[in-house]
Amino acid sequence: MATAKNNLIAKETITTGVPALKSVLATEVVKRQIKSLLKDRAGHFMMAIVQVVEGTPQLQSCDPQSVINAAIASAVLNLPIEKNLGFSYIVPYKDKDKGNLAQFQLGYKGYIQLALRSGEYKFINAVEVKEGELKGYNLLTGELELDFIKDLDKRLDTKTIGYASYIEFNNGFRNTLFMTTGQIENHAKKYSQAYQYDLRKGYTMSNWSKNFEAMALKTVLKLNLSKFGALSVEVQKALQVDGMTIDKVEEDGTLVGNFSDNTGDENVVIGEPEVIEEKPSNEDIKTLISIADGNKLDITKISREKYGISDLGRLSMKQYKELKEIAITGEA
Template sequence: MARVKNDLVGSNSNSLSTGINGAGIPALKSLLATEAIRKQMKSLLGDKAGHFMMAIVGVVEGTPQLQDCEPQSIINSAIASAVLDLPIEKNLGYAYIVPYKEKKKEKNEDNKYQVRNIAQFQMGYKGYIQLALRSGQYKYINSIEIKEGELENYNLLTGEFNFKFIEDINQRLEAKTIGYASYIEFTNGFRNTLYMTKEQIENHAKKYSQSYGYDLSKGYSNSNWSKNFDSMALKTVLKLNLSKFGALSVNVQKALQIDGSSIKSISEEGTINVEYVDNTNEENKIIGDIELATNEEKLELLRQSDLIKFNLKKKASELKIDFNSMNKDELQILQNIIDEEIDKQMK
């Protein structure tokens, strides 16, 4: 059974299980200095652990709003990024630690709503690109803003879009943005473009981000959508394209599941337990339908392939399938190959 580390404390206290209280840089540094955290960082990152812990402090120092957040939630978000092997420096755009003010429905003794400042883990669109490229299954993957006059037509039957891009870079930067598009193309030739108008993106943000909806109702600019609308829009069209049409490696699936969540705990095996505080995770429900192959199913495939002297792992590698972490669909592909090979040998 997986051992769980770094459980966040309940909302009625800022006291951590380590005995370190409060928030801010001193509390964060004290928690990072504990033996349990240092040991976990060393186990996860090896010689890079020291640099990574310094990077966590740097991110918080550069983001004043994070200094009010529970230190454990900050560290857990950073560890989630490390599990995906993505840097957390916000200027790189791969992954972010984002502050969130959670207002509990229950009122305290003073008849006021309880407020909890926690950190959320946010993927950047560059992070999704990086994880997808690591699978070796993509030839091209990108997302861009679409400017006024660039969308020529859309084929309703084939789903293909035709764009004529403004060639002058400076002119294009100044042009009005009307939408956002993402493009994926596999090494096997399959490709798909997803385009969403700015209005569609706006409606998506209102539906799936409570903090953005609150900003709009109050005239605030506190949410990530309010502060970084274009970056969030680029991520959204890429994320939806990958979740619907992409080849979902284990790390891409994991990223889709934890994006926009507060990390509650992380097991030694890398299993991440999350809590969705700004959304209900409706956006990522498709990921729940993706099942990984069990060890018993993989062993049965290997047993069948050994009987007919067929190098199944080599075939899986040729098909860009990670045998150790394949999903049910990939399992079925390999099973069909074995069945065909058995038929050949019986003729």
């Protein structure tokens, strides 16, 4: 089978940023490939890629071909890549051997959309379960008894104790999967190396750290679909490529790659990826020290006691912002 010439560019020749992305998109081989795969959607698709990268600073340090390949994965599934819609995402990762790469991840809304297209489902959904709502769960039959809090504002403020997904076919078959928050947490620790990295380092950079609820909803829905759902060609393809760093795209749209971080399946994890961290600049650090000195605070000591970090240049952006707030207010 012939393959499109879009293997990841050799590390020593990689250029990054929006200009580099636009340059790669402008090449005849890439334009021809995208036009072949997406037909009249090609123009909108290329504009959407640029907009996503412009709005995501971390992606601007990634190999542009890997960004394009991840976006193509979403386009092959006919899902928009605009991250605010929640159907699919292009996520940056740092590979020890290849440098900064982009990974394709499907959102739980994307799984719902793909499943509904099959025409097999009467209902499909995932929801968080709040404290006091769970009345019973039969592990054998999958029957889940819930009494939802009627006041939606009150419900939003109530502690989440678990997550549930529900599928029902037109022929009457149905199944519910419920997982406690603790079970979801253990699942994330087991299958996501990026989340493990966050926990080891005290960072909050992985999708599990930043979007735990969305990832939890995706997990209960994905597991339910993979075990009991009607696996249409599109859903099967989604299950196969979700979480993949895509090395190349075949001319027929087949996606080839590996899993730099496992986000919910028992796939083999290649390497030990590190999350690309947004770090404060040298000027940010100088500003922080200046503010702290003005208020007679030893910000290095506070950082060491709070985060175990004496070198302020190693702070994450979140930690930097927290320390800056302390430096300004004087309240730890």
